[in-house]
Amino acid sequence: MAEHVETFRAEKIDAAVLPTLSDDDLRELGLPLGDRKKLRAAIEALGGWPPAASTALSESLAGARPRAVAEQRHLTVMFCDIVDSTPLAATLDLETLQSLIDTYQQQVADCVARYDGFVAKFMGDGVLAYFGYPQAHEDDAERAVRAALDIVAAMPTLRHVDGLELACRIGIASGVVVVGDSITVGAAGEKSVLGETPNLAARLQETAPRNGVIVAASTRTLVANLFDLKTIDPLTLKGVGSGIMAWQVIAARDDASRFRATRDPSSAEFIGRDAELALVLDRWSVAAAGEGQLFLLSGEPGLGKSRLCETMLAQIATETHAEIRLQCSPYHVNSPLYPVLRHLERAAGLVHDDTPAIRRGDFARLFASDEEAERAILLLGPALGLLDAVPADAAPSGSKTEVLVLLQRLLIAPAAEHPLCILVEDAHWIDPTTQELLSLLIERLGNQRVLLLITHRPEFTPPWRSPIHHTRLAMNRLSTRACTSLIGDLARGKRLPEEVVRQIVAKSDGVPLFVEELTKSVLESGLLTEEHDSWGLDEPLPLLAIPSSLHDSFMARLDRMASVKEVAQVR
Ligand SMILES: Nc1ncnc2c1ncn2[C@@H]1O[C@H](COP(=O)(O)OP(=O)(O)O)[C@@H](O)[C@H]1O
Ligand SMILES: [Mg+2]
Known part of the structure; x- marks a missing residue:
């Protein structure tokens, strides 16, 4: 070889x-x-x-x-610096100031490590971090933004006894970066030493408000709707240019579905999954008639698991039924009951800034009786912020079994009124406690009007066995015919040159996500000219490159x- x-x-x-x-x-x-x-x-x-x-x-x-030598990688770069440390320097003695800055840098490094990022360089009081190196993940841009929000959230703890408070600014950009041990950095933000993407991150950082996070367009595209972003006025940045678009990150969105949060609304019609759709719909109708069903749907990322589930739910939208979504998170694989707690917050309409008393009132409405609600508040109060104060040495107010039984009853309760679909998305990220809860739920599924639909990647082995009806479906790649028709749809119904279609089909290998991304990047590349009913190709098509959102x-x-x-x- x-x-x-x-x-x-x-x-x-x-x-x-x-x-x-x-x-x-x-x-x-x-x-x-x-x-x-x-x-x-x-x-x-x-x-x-x-x-x-x-x-x-x-x-x-x-x-x-070898890794030790400089290497080109597509990364998301974060630059974090302290806001105006001069007044601090005037008030504090050098030693105290240094220890404050050390603590700050340690805290930044901890937040970066939490999301598997890499601190590339401390530059003065600033920290340059990479997400995507040495270890790449599918969601490095999202990791960078989450780390930045954690850093900002931790800043108030860096308060000096005199009441002086450290604040930071953060800039984030994505793009190709030369990494390796050859980075030698002079003055912070120098383009020649830093390279374009880190330089952009450093420049954006300078424009951020106190404890603010600014992202470049390249990063915004990758995080799509996972965060609430505020558009800021186009910037003029030294060494970068003018009219630079940038966004301020306000908060992470807690959407019930990662699929819906990241999905581009301009995506194509649902194509080529008729048999799969028919199978899920069939199991739904069996479940709705009172024979509970477990349905395990597996497939590689981008094959269309979420799309199939959304299409199925859209099809049954006209039937009276209830829906519960449990979205597992790659950042909370060890956080007990994470997807369930987020579901309860949404179901009860809990508002982040409300007082515990108001949150308790909202939460209690999920229960039929006051007695039940009171017990639930005791059991779940600490996890859901329902209690005014929890003494540090308070004994746990219930056993895990009691919590699980309560949650299992709560999840299944809507089935008494209507057929219920519980969709558990991305179970490869499930935490052990939620996994146990689902086992308990599955045992009770027998004569309930419930379809428990679980999606996961192939590397995850579902631990659940069902004594009742149980279907497994491993999704396949799309057929060439379906890919071709998907491409046609994405090209807004206009005919694409055969060579372009052939390359996209070959490169995407039946993964609809790749078909989508490659087609979009060809259409946006400027290589094609849009005509009345077709796209023209003026020059020979270069080998298709991988778009940045897939690069990761x-x-x-x-x-x-x-x-x-x-x-x-x-x-
Ligand atoms: N059958 C299909 N027809 C059209 N587009 C599809 C189809 N399946 C998936 N897609 C698109 O491909 C992308 C990836 O699908 P998704 O459901 O998110 O994959 P998964 O959940 O398996 O990771 C989405 O943008 C989706 O809209
Ligand atoms: Mg999905």
Whole structure:
């Protein structure tokens, strides 16, 4: 396999492009059938990605470019600095000031580490952090913004005895960054040393209000609707330009569904999943008639699990029924009952800034009797902020079993009135307590009018066994026909040149998310001219690049492969 490394290098096929190569591409590069098959097998054995990437090859390429040497990565960069430390310096002695700044930097580093980011550099009082390096995740931009909000939230704890309070400003931008041990940084914010993206983050930081977070357009696109953002006036930034758009982050949104929060409303019609949709709808009708159903839907990210569930719910919208959504979160895999507590907050309409007394009143309305409500407030009060003060040494007011039984009854209660669909999204991020709660719920499902629909990625093995009706569906990739029709729909019904369609189909490998992103990036690239009923291609189509919103997940995949390699070497 090693003999192909030179070919890949000559064709400028790096780790980012590698997983996108189709079988045709590999044939064009002169790989014989045997080697193409081996590549497929290697990838599929690793949990599968477009069956074109090669562990062996990516390892060789990674070996040719060790991590210690500068490397180009698509990252989200955060720059955090202290607001005007001069008055502090005038009031405090040097030692006290230094210890305050040390504590601040430690706190920033802790928040960055919480989201698996990387502190690249301390620059004066400032901190430059990367999200996406050395470990990439699918959601690095979101991680950066969450870390920034945590830093801001922690600032009030950095108060000096004199009442002086430290404040910070944060700027965030996403883009390609040269990383590795070659970063040498001079004066903060110098473009030549920092590179474009970190420089933009540093400049945005300067424009932020006290304890404010500003994001660049590149980051805003990646976090879509996960946060409440406020548009600010276009900026003129030194070394960057004028008319720069930027947004201030107000707060994280707690939407009931990540799918709806990140979904682009301009996306295409639902295509090519008729059989899957029919199956879920069939199980719904069985459940609605009183035979509880468990439905486990698995598939790789981007295959369309959430879209299928949303389409199914839209189809039954005209039937009288109840819906409960439990959205698991990648940031709360160890936070007991996280998705359930968020559901209860939404169901009770709890308002963040309300007093515990008002929150108690709202919460109590979820219960039929005062007695039940009182007990629930005692049990869940600390987790939901319903109590005025909790003495630090207070004994737990109930056993875990009692809490789980209460929640199980609460979840299933609407089924007494109407058929109920409980949608648990992204169970690969479920916390152990919610997992237990679902087990309890499943035991009681038998004669309830409930469809418990759970989505998860293939690497998660659902622990639930159902004594009753139980369906598993592993989603497949979309057929070429369905992909082609999806592309047509995204092209607003206008015909695309055959070559463009062929490349998108090949590169996206049946994953609708990739079809969507590649089509959008081709349409926005300016390579095509929109005509009356078609799109014209004026010059030869270059090899399609991976759009930035996908870059993260490709890199995540490659990093996972790299760690498999390390394990293999130890053996
Ligand atoms: N059958 C389909 N028809 C059209 N678009 C689809 C289809 N399935 C998925 N998509 C689109 O692909 C993207 C990824 O789908 P999503 O449901 O979020 O995947 P998953 O939940 O499996 O990660 C979404 O933008 C979605 O609208
Ligand atoms: Mg989803």
